[in-house]
Amino acid sequence: MNYHAPHIIVEGAVQYQLGKLQGKQILYDFEKMVVYLDAKGKLMFGKKFKIYREDKEIIYKLCLYFIGDRTRCAQYGIDIDKGLLLSGPIGCGKTSLMKLMKHLVPHQRPYEVIPCRNIVFSFNHIGYKTIEEYGNSQFFCFDDLGVEPIGRHFGKDCNVLGEVLLSRYDLFLSHKLKTHTTTNLNAQELEDRYGNRVRSRMRQLFNLLAFDKGSRDKRS
Template sequence: MTHFDYHYLLQQVQEKGSDLYRRDFVIDDIDRPVVMKLLAYFLRDGEVAAKENVDLHKGLLLTGPVGCGKTSIMRILSNFSLPDHRPMLKSSVEISLEFTDMGNDVIMRYSRKAFNPYRRMPYVHCFDDLGLEPLVNYWGNKINLMSQILFTRYNLMHSHGMITHVITRLNAAELETIYGDHVRSRMREMFNLIAFQPDSRDKRK
């Protein structure tokens, strides 16, 4: 038995979407299973999460077609999270641009220095548009910046319980092509895969 009223919570999600985005914001029936899983995750509802095969000790890999509302839903659902579990959302493309200005400090900012300085709690980061970021130049060499950040956060997950979320339009094979099989294998340990249906409506139209 769960202590939460998910019918009421879905109404709250729609109201929050209307406040943040547009007045006619609605959760389509086809998207409800995704929203239910995300709600159970952010509410730390162990009963429903277990039923939905969602591991509360892992992060989220949210995937789906272009325009299905991945980023919007993640922003809305994070409002239902406890402060310690609320993710800070950042575009992978923006992180690559930061690296151009700040260099190696950017990797540290999103990995080994991603801790609350007063409580030593690891920050939860959500990296949007994973796989769309360009390679960056580092001392004359092209490097895959997000691969390094994810690899370091994987190690910190095991040593400090650091949780990472990612949002991407790419599938597992495409991610492996970009980041290699060593990162993909670690992704299986880091993330719950939650996918919008391929025919989920384009919310931008």
């Protein structure tokens, strides 16, 4: 990776220029970013991957967020100091996009995408140490929030992701550490699942970006 030219990304023999340097600032070009994301998506997920025209608006907002365009983000009500909660129907491409977007800014500290159900399975196996592990100072994107089972360790039930989110909230306050997540659930369903306390913390932790309810299932 070329730290002197973070706007240029090389994949194999191909060089993608996402914008141009002006002093120490990168002036990004959205259409060039989409070309790169489409190409990188095909490398990561196979030739069937593509960027859909109807998703351009949400992808535009994601790009603004990840490149740190504070002015334009503010116009959309996005706070770049908070994390992202990307919601939408099953199969609309949330997980793929969150796995993909971090490659757009290779000069930034990457986050790890972890399925929520894996966190619960870990809790069932090793207990509360799991909550400590995900409540640490790493960057995470918790994938598929709200459909994971309730945790159970030595006969005690635990709403594992609820506890993890409370820990992440404390880290956000103390270290400005961001957390991202994806979900198929709406705000009311999340509140039913995690309770009012966690839901109010989530409002402070996350910007909500939502796919259209009619977004097609891209898995077929």
